[in-house]
Each structure stands twice: as C-alpha cells, then as structure tokens.
Amino acid sequence: xxxxxxxxxxxxxxxxxxxxxxxLADNQIDMRSFEIADAADFGIIRIxxxxxxxxxxxLRENGWICNITEVIGVKIPDKPGSMAxxxxxxxxxKISVEYVHAFLARDTNDALMIFRxxxxxxxxxxxxxxxxxxxxxxxxxxx
Numbered sequence: 001x002x003x004x005x006x007x008x009x010x011x012x013x014x015x016x017x018x019x020x021x022x023x024l025a026d027n028q029i030d031m032r033s034f035e036i037a038d039a040a041d042f043g044i045i046r047i048x049x050x051x052x053x054x055x056x057x058x059l060r061e062n063g064w065i066c067n068i069t070e071v072i073g074v075k076i077p078d079k080p081g082s083m084a085x086x087x088x089x090x091x092x093x094k095i096s097v098e099y100v101h102a103f104l105a106r107d108t109n110d111a112l113m114i115f116r117x118x119x120x121x122x123x124x125x126x127x128x129x130x131x132x133x134x135x136x137x138x139x140x141x142x143x
Contacts (some may be wrong), residue, residue, distance in 0.1 A: 002070035002120055003137045004052035008045040009065040012038060020045065029055050030042045032140055033114060035101040039098045046101065048114065050141050072123060073135040080102060086113065089130050095123060105143045
C-alpha cells in the first residue's frame, strides 16, 4: 500500500550531486522521483526507485548515509485544484504534512503526489473515503 522512499544525506559540496546521480546510473537504478532539500552544510535527497531495498543496501555498502521511509502516493488529475483538494481533506482533519513532492505520471493525464505524515494508515483511510486514489509501489513502477 505504501511507497518506499530512500533518503540520502549528502554534503553540500561541488560535485557530490554528480557523484550520487552517476552512482545510480552506473548501477542501473531507475528513479521515478527525485527531490532534494538543502541546509547550509548538507542536503537530503529523497528518491523513489524501482528496487528500493536493493538500492538501499547498495548505497549503504558504498558509504552513503541513507534510510528508507514508507510514504503515501496518490494519483490526482493534472489540473488546477487537484492538490488543493487533497491538502484540504488533510487540513480539515487536522493532519500535518511533513513534506510533499509531486511529478507527472508517464503517458497519462495524471500527476502523482508523494507525501509523508505521522499516521499513514489513518491518512490512507481518510483519503480513500474521500475518493482519492492511493497508489502502491508496484503501481508506481508500472507507470
């Protein structure tokens, strides 16, 4: 039901992002989503990949500091107001969202939104009850 997202901690230093993305490419890791948040000295790269457990193991074996998190994925129409609808449902139920990243689905008229909350089960139930389409890791990889 949930999507496995890998978070990688990376020093804000010239060439490190290139080193990371080349590592993924050299190991034939297929990314579906990439997002980076930065601070003064380091960044957190959040990726969703085709083989999350294998990728996490490979990253750790090669010295990358990383972890895996279960996040929620939803499919929404690629039109104004779709994201607002989801966020309004959560706000009305006093659910705080830690972070969100969104991107377009391949060969569809849909957008995909990935977000992290404190209680995945509660949020999935709430969104489903309100007609929002939840996507699994397998569905995401098939898109």
